[in-house]
Amino acid sequence: MAKRPLFIPKVDSVGVDENLIDFKWFSGFAASQKKKSIESMHSAAIDCGFNNLLEISSKSEDSLGVALSAFNLLITTKKHNRTFSVECAFQSSKVFDNGGPYLDLLEGDSLSAKKDVRLKSSGNVVCFRFFNRDFPIEPRTFFYDWIYINALLQNENLANNILSFDAFTDIEFNPEKSINCQAHSVALYISLINNNVLNEAMSSPDKFLIYTEEHYKKQLRKIAVQQKMI
Template structure:
């Protein structure tokens, strides 16, 4: 068994995304067919819990829209031209003793992720991209900003595919393990849809400053709500 999350767009939830996790039987192995078995198990468990339909956001998705929304395929506009999302994320890290290592923008994503400087430069303190510094809190804000920027130019196509005739209740990424990672493309996609449904998308994408202000306010509201309920966890 394994526990995996479903990310639900929710305009009424602080942070705009509700996370619901389900225990599913886990098919081990790296073959695509095994991954798709796990996707189907997760979606079936979620449907039994009242969340359907769902869209898998990864290269393992059986839906064209899900494959196109995989961060593996996405690129971000920068002063260096279009660069892979992974390169933008890794090359923008600022550490105690170095960074950002913007030369990573121009290498391949696998090399960018494995560059030894990312492990040898001390504690991560911020992200810097296009002259703007992103703090580490809220935790997923910089990755979300990159992801939203990558898909924002295609918002009309996306509105049709994922919020039109088929209105997805949530999004999954079967490769994402919440015990090992923080950022998730399915979560970022759910955020995009929630902002779109709240008619806030154009506003928050007008600048990094407005995006961060909006997300920070949402995070603070969440902390206050949880604290008032006596369940504040760090």
């Protein structure tokens, strides 16, 4: 058995509800095993009264969920006109005690960026630096949510298609070991829409923090990992 969060966009305020779902876990690294676990989790969530679920990861059975994976979702910087995946943008922005940001990670693929050994050997993350702008590590998911939602805004077709779903999962995300989650970012994006503040909130990082401040204060996710695991 395993427990993973189901991410549900709030309607009456900006934020995301996280409901832990108990389900049968299928161990193994094969994609078929991951898909069995997704099916098991979704079945358990439906039994708990949740419907219209979308798995957001490269293991999703839905092509929309695969496209929304941070490994595949692309973002283009307006000033420099450079395009790369959200995953590459995130990993290449980390500034550590003993190095970084490692901007060469923007040139490679998402998997290589995530597994780069320097991300494990450079100490704790002290901030994020994205094209000369520094972002704090608190709130913990602020920077990841910011770049992911910006990428959604640049991919209108994908962004429109997620509006028909009520809740989101990411089978790869374990709240006991990781902090940031693409399914959470999608749910937060929809909550901003639900509360009619998306454009204003995304006008700047500072405005985004103002609108999400209460949500981040209430975020129930356990942060029992070191900063370098961000």
